[in-house]
Amino acid sequence: MITAAALCPAPPLLARELTGADPVVPELRQACLDAAAGLLQSDPDMIAVVGTGEQTRAFGTRGQLDLAAYAPALALGRLDGSALDGSGLDRDPQPLPLPLGLGCRLLDQAGYAGQLALHTVSDRASAADCAAVGASLAETMARVALLVMADGSARRGLKAPGYLDERSFPFDTQVTEAIQAGDMAALLTLDAGLARDLMATGRPAWQVLAGAMGERRPASVIRYCDDPFGVAYLVATLSPQHNVSPTSGRERGGDWPQRP
Amino acid sequence: MSDGLAPAAQQGVLRLGKRAFPPGQPIVMGIVNRTPDSFFRPAVTWDEAEAMQRVHQVIADGADIVDVGGIPAAPGANVDVAEEIRRTAAFIGAIRSAYPDVVISADTWRHETGRAVCEAGADLLNDSWGGYDPLLADVAAEFGAGLVCAHVGRQSPRTRPFRVAYADVMADVLDQVQLLARRALAAGVRSDRIVIDAAHDFGKNTWHSLEITRRLAEMTATGFPVLVSLSNKDFVGETLNLPPEQRLPGTLAATAICAWQGARIFRVHQVAESRQVIDMVSAIRGDRPPARAVRGLA
Numbered sequence: 001m002i003t004a005a006a007l008c009p010a011p012p013l014l015a016r017e018l019t020g021a022d023p024v025v026p027e028l029r030q031a032c033l034d035a036a037a038g039l040l041q042s043d044p045d046m047i048a049v050v051g052t053g054e055q056t057r058a059f060g061t062r063g064q065l066d067l068a069a070y071a072p073a074l075a076l077g078r079l080d081g082s083a084l085d086g087s088g089l090d091r092d093p094q095p096l097p098l099p100l101g102l103g104c105r106l107l108d109q110a111g112y113a114g115q116l117a118l119h120t121v122s123d124r125a126s127a128a129d130c131a132a133v134g135a136s137l138a139e140t141m142a143r144v145a146l147l148v149m150a151d152g153s154a155r156r157g158l159k160a161p162g163y164l165d166e167r168s169f170p171f172d173t174q175v176t177e178a179i180q181a182g183d184m185a186a187l188l189t190l191d192a193g194l195a196r197d198l199m200a201t202g203r204p205a206w207q208v209l210a211g212a213m214g215e216r217r218p219a220s221v222i223r224y225c226d227d228p229f230g231v232a233y234l235v236a237t238l239s240p241q242h243n244v245s246p247t248s249g250r251e252r253g254g255d256w257p258q259r260p
Numbered sequence: 261m262s263d264g265l266a267p268a269a270q271q272g273v274l275r276l277g278k279r280a281f282p283p284g285q286p287i288v289m290g291i292v293n294r295t296p297d298s299f300f301r302p303a304v305t306w307d308e309a310e311a312m313q314r315v316h317q318v319i320a321d322g323a324d325i326v327d328v329g330g331i332p333a334a335p336g337a338n339v340d341v342a343e344e345i346r347r348t349a350a351f352i353g354a355i356r357s358a359y360p361d362v363v364i365s366a367d368t369w370r371h372e373t374g375r376a377v378c379e380a381g382a383d384l385l386n387d388s389w390g391g392y393d394p395l396l397a398d399v400a401a402e403f404g405a406g407l408v409c410a411h412v413g414r415q416s417p418r419t420r421p422f423r424v425a426y427a428d429v430m431a432d433v434l435d436q437v438q439l440l441a442r443r444a445l446a447a448g449v450r451s452d453r454i455v456i457d458a459a460h461d462f463g464k465n466t467w468h469s470l471e472i473t474r475r476l477a478e479m480t481a482t483g484f485p486v487l488v489s490l491s492n493k494d495f496v497g498e499t500l501n502l503p504p505e506q507r508l509p510g511t512l513a514a515t516a517i518c519a520w521q522g523a524r525i526f527r528v529h530q531v532a533e534s535r536q537v538i539d540m541v542s543a544i545r546g547d548r549p550p551a552r553a554v555r556g557l558a
Contacts, residue, residue, distance in 0.1 A: 013557040020550035070557065073546035078284050154558070161558060229558030 002212050002240055003143045004042035006035035007179060008106065009202075009233040010051055010099035010149040012070045031224035031235040036106040036147060038237045044145035046115040047107060048137045050208045051099020051149040052201045053120025056133065061116045063094050065101025099149035099205070107147065115141075121204040123196065127188045130204045134211025148209045150202025152176075152232025160230020162199040171198055172232040172256055175206065176225060179236050182217040184210035200232070209238070216240045227257060270483040274524065275452045276363045276406045277383030279324065281485075284547035286519060286538045289325035289365060289527040290318025291491065294347040295339075298332045300492045300504050300529055308351060315355055319362060321531035326359075327386055328352055328377075329367030333462070335418050341372045349376040356381030365406075369417050371395035378403035386527075388459060388489070389417040391440045401448030408455045408487055409440035413463025421463050429468045430475045433458045434482065441484060455525060457487040460514075461494050469495035473514050480522035487525035488518045491534075512537045520545065 013019050014029060023029075039047055068075040096104065100118045107116070117140060121130050138144055152175060153168035154161045171194060178186035187210040195203035224235035271283035281287050292314050296303045305311035315326055330347035331339045339347075352364055366377035369389035374396050378385070385400050387393075390412035400407040411433040413424055426432045437456040444454050458479060460469040472479075479486045490496065496510035497503065508530055515526060515534055519541035528534040542548035 011558050013554060018553060018557055020553040022552035024552060024554060071553075073543075073549070076546040078547055079549050161556075229554060231558045 001142060001144065002138045002216075003044050003145050004039050004240070005146040005148060005209055005212065005218065005238040006039050007148045007150060007206075007209065007234060007236040007238065008032040008035055008103070009151045009231070009235070010102050011151065011229075011231060011233070012098065012102075014102050015065065015067055015070070015105065017067055017074055018071050025228060028224055028226075028228075028233060028235070032106055033109055035223055035235050035237050036103075036112075037110040039107075039145040039147060040110055040112055042145050042239075043143065044114070045141040045143045046117055047112060047145045047147055048117040048119060048140070048212075049100050049103035049107070049147045049149065050119050050121065050133075050137070050205050051097060051103065052123050052204045053097045053099070054122065055120065056122045056125050056129065057120060059096055059100055059118040059120065060094075061104075061118060063096040063101070064092050065098065065105060066092055066095035069095070103147045103149045117144075119208075121208055123201065123204055125204050125207075127190070127192070127207045130207030131188060131211025134208040135214060137208070138212040138214070144212075146209065146212050148202075148205050150205035150209075150234075152198075152200050152202060152227075152234060154199035154201075154231040156227045156232060157230035160227075162230075165198055167194065168198050168200075168232070169256065171195070171200060172227075172234075175200075175202075175232075176222070176234060176256065179220055179234065179238070180222060182213075182220055182238065184213045184217070213238070213240065225256060232256065270481065271485065271522070271524070272483070273452055274406075274455070274485045275450070276325070278361050279363050281324070281524070283524070284542070284545075286523075286542055286547075287324045287525045288322055288531055288535055288538065289327045289487070289525055290315075290321070290323030290531045291527060291529050292318065292326055292328050293332075294328060294330045294351055295332050297336050298329075299334060308354075311351060312354060312358070315358070318531045319359065322535040323531045325363040325365050325384065325525070326355060327365040327367055327527055328355070328382075329386075330373070331368070331418070333388060333418065335420065341370055344368065344370065344373045345376040348373065349380045352377050352382050353380035369393050369396065371399045374399040374405075375403075378405050384408065384453075384455075386487075388412070388457070388462060389415070390436060390459070390462075391443065392417050394443070397444045397447035397449055400444065400453070404450065404453070406453035406455060407444050407449050408457050409437045409444060409484075410457040410459040410462065411436045412459055415463040421461075421465060424463055424465060424468070426468065429464065429471050430478050433472055434478060437479070437484070438482060454484060455487045456482065456484040457489065460488065460490055464495075466495040466498040469493070470499065473517055476518050476523060477521040480524075485524040486518075486522065487527060488515070488523045489527035490514045490518065491528045491530070508533060516541050
C-alpha cells in the first residue's frame with residue numbers, strides 16, 4: 001500500500017555539482033529535498049523510485065548516478081570549491097539512469113537508509129502497462145512510499161531545450177491540475193504521442209503514480225511549479241490520506257508561467 | 261610532453277603575505293610602474309595619484325598581487341638606489357595602508373631596495389635579474405617575504421640580449437632557476453615562498469622565448485610555482501610584427517599556453533582580459549568549475 005508519494009523533476013542540474021560555482025536553482029533543490037524528506041515521515045517499509053527510461057525494468061540498488069558522464073572534469077578531482085570537489089568520485093561501471101540516480105541522491109540527502117526499489121518504465125509503455133507497474137510496486141510491501149521522478153514539457157519557450165511548442169502550456173496545466181486535484185485517472189488519459197512531441201519525459205512515470213494510487217484520490221501539496229529553463233519542473237507531495245500535513249518548505253500554487 | 265599538464269600533486273601551497281594559494285588557483289599580478297619610461301604605456305603611472313588609481317583598478321579587475329617597479333628593464337637613464345626607493349617604498353606603504361590583505365610585490369634586484377620595500381609592507385621580491393645581487397635572498401629570508409628566481413642567462417641588469425645562444429635554452433633555464441631556488445633556501449627563504457620565472461625576453465631572443473613558452477611544462481614539473489611575465493613583450497611583438505599597444509591578443513595566446521601547462525602567477529598589464537583567459541584555461545584543465553552551467557542540463 002502506498003503511504004505517500006513525492007513528485008520531483010529529474011534534470012541533471014538537480015545535482016549541485018553540475019551547475020558550477022553558481023547553485024542556479026537552490027529553491028528547486030530544496031523543494032525536492034523537502035518532498036523526499038516528507039516520504040520518510042510516512043514511515044515506509046520501502047521507498048520505490050520510479051522514472052522514465054529506455055526499458056521497463058528494475059535496477060539493483062548498488063549503482064549510482066554517473067556525474068562524470070555530465071561533467072567529466074569532476075572525475076579529475078581537483079576542482080576548487082569543496083562542494084564541487086569530485087575527488088571521491090568513483091565511476092560506476094553500471095551507473096543508474098538519471099531519474100533513478102537523482103532520486104537516490106535525494107533520499108540519501110534526506111537521510112534515508114532503508115529498503116529501496118528502483119524501477120524505470122519505458123517511454124513506449126502504454127498507460128495500462130505503466131499503471132500495472134505502479135500497482136505492483138504498491139503491493140510489494142505493507143507500507144511503500146513512492147518517489148516519482150518526472151518532467152513536463154521541455155518546449156516551453158524560445159530558449160527551451162526543444163524550442164517553443166504552444167501545446168506545452170495546456171499539456172503541463174493538465175498534468176498539474178490532475179496532481180493538484182489528486183485526479184489519478186486524468187493522468188492515465190495523457191496523450192503519449194503528444195508527450196513525446198513535447199519532450200515531456202515524465203508521462204510514463206506519472207502513469208506509474210496513478211497506478212500505484214489505484215482508486216484513491218490523494219491530497220497534494222505543490223512545492224514548486226516553474227520552468228526557469230523552458231522545462232516544466234513540478235515538485236509535489238501526495239498523500240493518500242486526506243489529512244495532509246505538509247512538511248517544511250515553500251508551498252506554491254500550481255500556476256504555470258507563460259513566457260514564450 | 262604528454263598532454264602538457266604537470267601533475268598537480270607536485271605543486272604545493274604558495275604563501276605570500278597573508279594569502280595562501282593552493283595549486284590550481286591561478287594568480288594574477290597586476291603591473292604598476294613607478295617609472296617615466298617603461299616600454300608599455302610609458303609614464304601613465306608616474307604620477308603618484310595616477311599610480312594609486314591604477315592599483316585600485318587592477319585590484320578591482322581581479323589582481324591578487326600588485327607588482328610595483330621603479331626601474332624599467334630596458335637600458336636608459338640611471339636610477340640609483342636612493343631614487344628607486346624614493347619611487348617605490350612610500351608608495352608600497354600607501355598600498356599596504358589601503359589594502360591590508362593584498363599581496364604586494366616589488367620589482368627590484370637590489371637588496372637595499374628590497375629592505376626598504378619590505379619594511380614598507382612588500383610580501384614578494386620580484387627579482388627579474390636572476391639573483392644579480394645575492395644579498396636580496398637574505399632580505400627575503402629576514403622579512404619572511406617571497407622571492408622570484410628568474411633566468412636571465414648571463415645578462416646583467418638593464419642590458420639587452422646580444423647574440424645569445426643556448427645549446428638548450430630550457431635546460432639552461434631549469435639549471436639557473438633551480439640553482440637560485442636552492443640558494444634562496446640556503447639563505448633561509450621558506451620553501452613555500454619561492455617562485456621560479458623563465459623570464460621571457462630577458463637574455464633571450466624571440467625564438468628562445470617561444471621555446472620556453474612551448475616547453476613551460478618542464479618548469480612546472482619541478483614543483484616550484486612558475487611565474488610568467490609575457491605581457492606585451494617584444495617576443496610577442498616580433499612574432500606578430502606589432503607595436504606594444506597592439507600586442508594584447510598575442511599576449512593572451514601565450515598566457516593561455518602557459519596556463520594550460522600549469523603556470524601559477526601571471527604578471528600582466530591588462531588584468532581583466534588576462535583573468536578571463538586564465539580562468540577559461542583553468543576550467544578547461546579541470547581546475548575550476550564553470551561559473552554557471554545550465555546548457556543541456558535543464
